[in-house]
Amino acid sequence: MGDRASATLADKVRLAVRAQRIDPVAETGEVQRIAREVVREHDQRSLTGSVSALSEPEVEVERLVADVSGLGPLQPFLDDQTVEEIWINDPARVFVARNGTHELTSVMLTTEQVRELVERMLSTSGRRLDLSTPFVDAMLPGGHRLHVVLEGISRGFAAVNIRKFVAAAHTLDDLVGLGTLDQHAAHFLAASVRAGLNIVVSGGTQAGKTTLLNCLASAIPGSQRLISLEEVYELQCRVPDWVSLQTRQAGLEGTGEVTLRDLVKEALRMRPSRLIIGEVRAAECLDLLLALNAGLPGMASIHASSARQALVKMCTLPLLAGENIGSRFVVPTVASSVDLVVHTGMDPDGRRGVREVVAVTGRVENDTIETEPVFVRRDGRLERAGGIPARRDAFVQAGIDLDELLGTDAWAAS
Template sequence: MTQADAQGALVDELDEHVRALVRREGVDPQRDAVVVRRIAEGVVREHDERSLTGQVAPVADAGAVVGELVARVSGFGPLQPFLDDPAVEEIWINDPSRVFIARHGRHELTNLMLSQSQVSELVERMLKSSGRRIDISQPFVDAMLPEGHRLHVVLEGISRGFSAVNIRKFVLRAARLSDLVELGSLTPRAAAFLEASVRAGLNVLVAGGTQAGKTTMLNCLAAAIPGGDRVVSAEEVFELRFPHPDWVPMQTRQSGLEGTGEIKLRDLVKESLRMRPSRIIVGEVRSEECLDLLLALNAGLPGMCTLHANSAREALVKMCTLPLLAGENISARFVVPTVAASVDLVVHLGIDHQGVRRVNEVVGVPGRVENDIIETESIFERRGGDLQRANGMPPRIELYERAGIDVHRILSQDR
């Protein structure tokens, strides 16, 4: 047996000892990671003392062994180092021998080799902490891990050969629009304009591709909502995190084993209107819930949401298409003017070839429709790599004036 094999066997033995103590003390390993670390430190310390007598082999690196034991028992085993690394943004498993990570917007194939049983155990442990399930009747699952990371699993049989696992980490790099300025995502003038628009109560649609930073932008915009407003949000899985004293976050729910009890995003949007909201936020609009959101916005309730789209123009087209999924009696003749009257600003985000997330354009929607095409005015656009002021003006200037905001001064400032 090699030295590495011997150390591996030793860690396995210590792992069993730690698990036995955790069970005996009735500790929830995922909720009480601090207690698990204390137990692991005690087990390793006791083993080190015994090794002085020659009864057992010494531990090569006590600190590393304690970390591995905590990762095995309380964390997510071999994936835990990637979860602990702040530079890693996403982790995905295509098959047990191909584990990828995204770091600074770029993909990397790791040297981690797992077994199929390890992947199954990891998925089971992750879902246990979320309260959600996956089985043959429910082969997809979206769930949130204890640290706020988002888990998505596609069961083997739907994905060929092995279950596909994706973990999108919650990495808080920006909590306010000023933080996005420091990161180079937008300019100070654009940040001041967006903050003023949120304070004034304009309806904002945040659009972009996968991993473009839509949720981060939505969090930063929501942080600008006045503290006296009541906020109600609806999401597939809890991802929004922003400071506000009067905020009710809600998420969807899977159906139970009997096939009942499912709560869809559309249900949450409808319920939110019964909760006396001053603002409504939908984490991501994907389907027929778009109709209910539009009806709320059109009734004068300020709101924000995100949407997958390749440009601000395509985002508006998609907002006009998704409500048609709500039923055959919904027509484009109703939806198009409703979108034009309900959406005030579209913020489109992108990610460049170096993995840097940026605001590509901010457009205003004045509410006019010509030949079934919604007119827009470009307020900010990226030219030559820089986000620059365009000629357009935002709609509903009276809302800025009512809030005591001189939007003309903000847009004319040379910053």
Template sequence: MDAARLVEADVREELRRRISAGRSRGSEAEVRALVDRAVVDYDLRSLDGSLPDLRDRAAVTRAVVAAVSGYGPLQRYFDDPDVEEIWINEPGKVFVARGGVSELTTTILDAETVADLVERMLASTGRRVDLSSPFVDASLPDGSRLHVVIPDVTRRHWAVNVRRFVARARRLEDLVGLGSLSAPAAAFLAASVAAGLNVLVSGGTQAGKTTLLNCLLAAVPPQQRIITCEEVFEIQAPARDLVALQCRQPNLEGTGEIPLRRLVKEALRMRPDRLVVGEVRQAESLDLLIALNSGLPGMATIHANSAADAVAKLCTLPLLAGDNVTSAFVVPAVASSVDLVVHVDLDADGTRRVAEVLAVPGRVEGGVVETVSVYGREAGGTRLVRGSGWPPHRERYARAGTDLTRLLGTAA
């Protein structure tokens, strides 16, 4: 047994004694202090040659802290600010993504270690994964999102995904600095949010939808109250008056589940100035449309290949709410409720960029919601250029003190 394993065993034994005696809660700070003392003690005991040498005290300290209070072999990826996502397809295949590009790591685990890591991650969330509930979504203490699927839903091994929130952008100006958004488009989006327009953010997986949503929320006037509804906490809006709600899984008896639809309804009773749905996937889209149609400004994200596809998808999802919901109601509701659609793309080189900004004037022609381009990519390039369209509700911009003509200039 090497020195790190011996020190780890000493720390675990001391920690067990303290917890059993009621003198410890196993906090990270306490674990680190115990490890520091155990390393010093081990170093002294190894002087007579009876124990393996402690060659790198700092490395051993990091390894033992990660093993006891962190995420063991995965902790170094949690500590790496460039790692955006970690996933395990099987114990011998651990992947990470940096800058939107995936890579197979050299980390080799075993099935028992994977199960132990998942148990450790779920310990602070109050959620579980077992044969009766083979899927789990949870938010980790650092804000990362955990998703786990176990056999027999998977063929053989546990599938684990940890999506980390490592965005370097908190405001629209940050996106401009990163080259993800042009300065004129950023100014327009900020003015649109301040004016109270309803914004739908679309894009593929890992395209940066939540990051863009957070940046848009930073443009909400500080006196306004924001209520967010999500399956798992991901939104990190820099607001002083914010209440975040997340769904709840059913308990062991199969009761107590709180779906996203329920959260949207409850949020309307909480005096929101802005309603935000982390992602619309199913029937909750109907409740969102009804809320937006009542004059409450809001935002949401949606998976789609383009802004136009996002509008078409939003015209379909509410039909899942029941047979009594028809396109005759949904399509006009979308046209009158959604004002702007901002689409983000993940390029082949891992760069995330805003690809287009569509406006929804509120008209329906032949059962299709009309849209116009406010900003779009130049032909054959990545630069965002002014389109021919104008956003709806110009009077709202005027009330917010924005000269829309000066802001957008002459349409292309």
């Protein structure tokens, strides 16, 4: 069936959807019903020879639903569980990533199609894209993250990225099954969360930081109240008492912006037992440190190439908060506020795994925060190293025998 005929059928479905006041995103089943009726009517007309017959009516129904309710030519990639990310460099160059490697697809779009897809994706997000706001981060209804750079900032065409949230793991035990963690390290991290240690998850782009943060949050005791703060909703915690907050862009008048720094301050008024920041990128790192230093257990993720670099970055970002913030205050605050750094990475073959778990001793020597490796990856396995978390009292209060948990006696004997 030709593209023109397919477009005609799609127009009929859209008209029927509007006439019946159906929300195409929320009522996909109704859109499918209308698409079947339109295809059935077309098949009946084909018997008279007035239109060409459909070779695969069911395939055409799926395509119509994707055009009206979904993302048209991109919808098959969203439905494909092996696809991790989709991006458009220009309408004729659409890429996808599978298992950490990317490939050019055969999809060919037009500039108008890309513009329509972006508008459709943003329509449910409450976020906007225009000359005054040429970048946008938004969450799609399926939980996927959208990032768009407007043409003019991006050369020639708008640059579009859709990072899919493929929930392959919800708990630390799930990560063990995937080979991301080893069982011993998983037990230690779960106990550390229960004990209220402050944990930073570090890694590069697509290294699995958000998934690891979700799995760590699954170990939070159900009696505690969790407040999570993000630029765009990505965390999917399974804590019964959980409130999720996200930032907001400024309106057309330039007012109404809500930043991560604002959210940290508001979260502290909401009686949290735990605080999670999806990712610290700028001055909100200072507000997080102040909250942790005051005794509120928390977690966060940060872009870094190693656990050591994560701590260096956490000592640098607070300086963006103002000229009155100096390293003489920040470095010891980081040393006393962060207990563990869990660094995750991705192999060239696309396999994700925790590279190291590092304990922060609380000591600072020549402006360098001292650390001890608790687990390190050797020969594909996350093995026990000699480090021990500094806050033994937290484990004692939680009823956890740290020496038994880590096998400290056996380690010392060896």
